[in-house]
Amino acid sequence: MASRLPVRKTYKLYVGGAFPRSESGRTYEVQGANVARSSRKDVRDAVRAARGAFAKWSASTAYNRGQVLYRVAEMLEARTHDFAGVVGDEDEVNRSVDRVVWYAGWADKLAQVIGTSNPVAGPYFNFTVPEPTGVVGVVAPEQPALLGLVSRVVPPIVGGNAVVVLASESEPLAAIELAEVLATSDVPGGVVNILTGYKGETAPILAGHMDVNALDLAGADGGVDVAELEQLAANNVKRVVRGSSDGQSPWEVASFLELKTVWHPIGV
Amino acid sequence: MSELERKQDRAPVPADWTYAPAPESTDIVSLQDRYGLFVGGEWVEPASGEYFTTISPRDEEPLAGVAQAGREDVDRAVGAARDAFQNGWGKASAAERAKYLFRIARILQERSREFAVLESLNGGKPIKESRDVDLPLAAAHFFYYAGWADKLEYAFPNRTPKPIGVAGQIIPWNFPLLMLAWKVAPALAAGNTVVLKPAETTPLTALLFCDVLRQAELPAGVVNILTGDGRTGAEIVKHPGTDKIAFTGSTEVGKAIQRELAGTGKKLTLELGGKAANIIFDDAALDQAVEGIVNGIYFNQGHVCCAGSRLFVQESIYEQTIDKLKRRLTTLRVGDPLDKNTDVGAINSSMQLEKIAELVESGKEEGAEIYQPPCRLPEKGYWFVPTVFTNVAQSYRIAQEEIFGPVLSVLTFRTPDEAVEKANNTPYGLSAGVWTEKGSRILAMAQRLRAGVVWANTFNRFDPTSPFGGYKESGFGREGGLHGLEPYLKFDGETEEWGG
Numbered sequence: 001m002a003s004r005l006p007v008r009k010t011y012k013l014y015v016g017g018a019f020p021r022s023e024s025g026r027t028y029e030v031q032g033a034n035v036a037r038s039s040r041k042d043v044r045d046a047v048r049a050a051r052g053a054f055a056k057w058s059a060s061t062a063y064n065r066g067q068v069l070y071r072v073a074e075m076l077e078a079r080t081h082d083f084a085g086v087v088g089d090e091d092e093v094n095r096s097v098d099r100v101v102w103y104a105g106w107a108d109k110l111a112q113v114i115g116t117s118n119p120v121a122g123p124y125f126n127f128t129v130p131e132p133t134g135v136v137g138v139v140a141p142e143q144p145a146l147l148g149l150v151s152r153v154v155p156p157i158v159g160g161n162a163v164v165v166l167a168s169e170s171e172p173l174a175a176i177e178l179a180e181v182l183a184t185s186d187v188p189g190g191v192v193n194i195l196t197g198y199k200g201e202t203a204p205i206l207a208g209h210m211d212v213n214a215l216d217l218a219g220a221d222g223g224v225d226v227a228e229l230e231q232l233a234a235n236n237v238k239r240v241v242r243g244s245s246d247g248q249s250p251w252e253v254a255s256f257l258e259l260k261t262v263w264h265p266i267g268v
Numbered sequence: 269m270s271e272l273e274r275k276q277d278r279a280p281v282p283a284d285w286t287y288a289p290a291p292e293s294t295d296i297v298s299l300q301d302r303y304g305l306f307v308g309g310e311w312v313e314p315a316s317g318e319y320f321t322t323i324s325p326r327d328e329e330p331l332a333g334v335a336q337a338g339r340e341d342v343d344r345a346v347g348a349a350r351d352a353f354q355n356g357w358g359k360a361s362a363a364e365r366a367k368y369l370f371r372i373a374r375i376l377q378e379r380s381r382e383f384a385v386l387e388s389l390n391g392g393k394p395i396k397e398s399r400d401v402d403l404p405l406a407a408a409h410f411f412y413y414a415g416w417a418d419k420l421e422y423a424f425p426n427r428t429p430k431p432i433g434v435a436g437q438i439i440p441w442n443f444p445l446l447m448l449a450w451k452v453a454p455a456l457a458a459g460n461t462v463v464l465k466p467a468e469t470t471p472l473t474a475l476l477f478c479d480v481l482r483q484a485e486l487p488a489g490v491v492n493i494l495t496g497d498g499r500t501g502a503e504i505v506k507h508p509g510t511d512k513i514a515f516t517g518s519t520e521v522g523k524a525i526q527r528e529l530a531g532t533g534k535k536l537t538l539e540l541g542g543k544a545a546n547i548i549f550d551d552a553a554l555d556q557a558v559e560g561i562v563n564g565i566y567f568n569q570g571h572v573c574c575a576g577s578r579l580f581v582q583e584s585i586y587e588q589t590i591d592k593l594k595r596r597l598t599t600l601r602v603g604d605p606l607d608k609n610t611d612v613g614a615i616n617s618s619m620q621l622e623k624i625a626e627l628v629e630s631g632k633e634e635g636a637e638i639y640q641p642p643c644r645l646p647e648k649g650y651w652f653v654p655t656v657f658t659n660v661a662q663s664y665r666i667a668q669e670e671i672f673g674p675v676l677s678v679l680t681f682r683t684p685d686e687a688v689e690k691a692n693n694t695p696y697g698l699s700a701g702v703w704t705e706k707g708s709r710i711l712a713m714a715q716r717l718r719a720g721v722v723w724a725n726t727f728n729r730f731d732p733t734s735p736f737g738g739y740k741e742s743g744f745g746r747e748g749g750l751h752g753l754e755p756y757l758k759f760d761g762e763t764e765e766w767g768g
Contacts, residue, residue, distance in 0.1 A: 227531025234526035
């Protein structure tokens with residue numbers, strides 16, 4: 001009886017700010033743990049949670065969203081050691097923290113870089129502003145498990161969207177650790193929903209869901225049929241993006257923004 | 269005689285007071301009997317040898333024979349566009365590209381009346397609209413994007429913008445030349461070459477545009493025009509040599525195109541259908557609002573994707589608004605598109621006329637109350653009387669489906685929240701209108717309406733500098749403005765995206 005027996009963590013889903021098991025009761029063994037294997041119903045529940053959270057998150061001020069994102073970076077930084085244990089690389093954790101901070105600073109600058117004032121040939125005041133697309137489905141990259149996930153999830157939420165993300169199938173633990181960070185850093189429940197399991201099973205449901213507005217297929221490889229997902233996405237004219245697992249630019253955010261143009265006559 | 273007329277000692281207005289005919293002459297247009305395809309700067313016969321007849325919807329008279337392009341023709345056109353892209357246009361100095369576009373803009377201005385008359389002949393829209401809206405805007409579009417051609421690095425700092433290659437462009441019949449301008453101008457400014465298919469029923473202004481290209485001495489193959497029906501469009505979409513597809517048309521076809529391109533990595537922009545809400549609050553300037561309602565739905569016979577086809581009136585001013593609207597409808601002049609006094613012209617095709625009639629029938633069957641002003645329609649041609657439906661429930665087909673005709677569905681609301689909820693209750697999200705004198709309410713409504721264009725105290729305004737495009741199932745990507753360049757460019761090292 002040399003050392004103390006450690007207390008293990010149970011890895012579950014992250015939906016609507018809560019940590020439920022899969023309603024299907026299924027798990028699969030990966031990274032030395034039994035991880036929840038999401039079902040069709042879990043995907044639907046997650047989309048519903050995201051839609052529910054969208055109105056308030058998208059209406060929050062850009063300054064507020066920036067602060068919430070910065071708080072995520074603080075929480076991530078504080079758990080550097082935990083994350084390094086999961087992804088095996090402290091450098092990846094550091095880069096992830098820095099990336100969140102970088103995007104946090106974009107929240108209240110996007111409209112100034114992406115929006116325009118339009119000099120129409122008539123007595124009208126006319127401007128174009130970016131607005132979030134709505135619910136974004138993300139198929140997260142398999143690797144790097146944490147940096148890839150952060151690179152794909154943060155751009156849509158800094159722009160005011162709500163997200164349903166299918167975590168890396170082969171390395172899902174970082175995603176659930178990240179869920180714990182989000183749950184403790186003022187991100188409203190439902191803004192980010194994280195599902196683990198088999199992408200081949202869940203991705204088509206997400207891609208065909210009529211209440212998902214955009215789809216990021218960054219991690220759609222391996223057992224996933226990209227053409228099938230893109231066909232399903234056409235059911236409701238989803239915006240489809242093939243995100244880079246290591247991208248960092250405001251245009252990554254712009255992929256999940258709509259542009260609204262408003263006209264008003266000028267007169268006295 | 270009215271009290272006022274008696275007091276002012278004015279002559280009474282005769283009851284049968286009508287406008288004398290004011291026809292625009294068609295002499296300015298000279299048509300060939302038959303048109304080939306414009307490929308590599310030359311007119312060529314379609315491989316199939318097949319032609320179809322394009323008519324005027326105002327009298328069903330044939331105007332010209334038009335080629336039906338097939339797979340081989342698409343192949344030739346894409347090849348010509350590829351050659352032009354690789355051997356010149358893509359590498360030509362941007363300042364030279366700009367000057368070609370400026371030339372096109374100028375020539376369109378110079379030949380404006382000719383194009384306007386042909387547009388009304390072939391499409392059925394009133395001459396005052398093709399003359400005062402379509403043509404000036406088409407020329408302005410080329411002029412606007414001409415200026416961008418050599419300034420792209422300022423539009424997209426830190427992004428190394430580059431042309432994509434060959435753009436396949438498919439346009440609708442409601443604004444034939446204007447939609448061509450919306451597609452061709454930004455594509456060329458960005459350095460791409462183009463294969464464009466005009467709509468089956470309105471090919472003539474696109475074919476006349478080839479003569480503008482000749483006058484502008486645009487290098488061969490930079491713009492190729494293929495006429496034909498949906499089969500031609502499908503071949504352009506499928507062709508492995510088109511790097512980007514831009515489509516304006518119905519949501520149904522847009523979805524089919526998105527499915528067809530699944531897995532190909534080809535870039536796509538879609539400008540699809542709409543069912544816009546036009547919302548009138550009780551503090552609106554009502555006479556202006558009524559003009560806005562009329563312009564919103566009867567402009568271009570309602571053949572407008574962003575038409576204000578769902579009218580939401582605040583309950584407290586419902587009666588008043590409907591009375592004024594009906595009165596205004598009796599003054600609309602429906603008839604010959606080439607008459608300078610005509611407000612509402614011909615329906616574009618017999619097919620569209622059937623579709624409108626079918627949906628109007630469904631409205632009556634579902635229980636809505638129909639109003640149509642007394643109206644004498646020409647005997648030949650395709651016509652539909654401007655129509656208002658009241659007593660419409662949200663679930664009725666006329667409140668859900670895009671009619672694309674001069675048919676307005678009127679609904680009511682009590683609170684701003686209810687107006688927003690109802691207005692957004694559609695899969696579409698192209699445009700919306702708000703009428704109120706209260707500034708803060710305008711901004712709040714503009715923010716909450718899920719639509720790509722919001723017109724406040726105005727409707728159906730367009731400008732080359734102003735981005736246009738939809739939310740949700742109304743499509744993705746923007747046309748017009750700085751944002752309209754982006755779908756025609758690629759950027760090194762950035763996330764690949766369909767939405768542009």
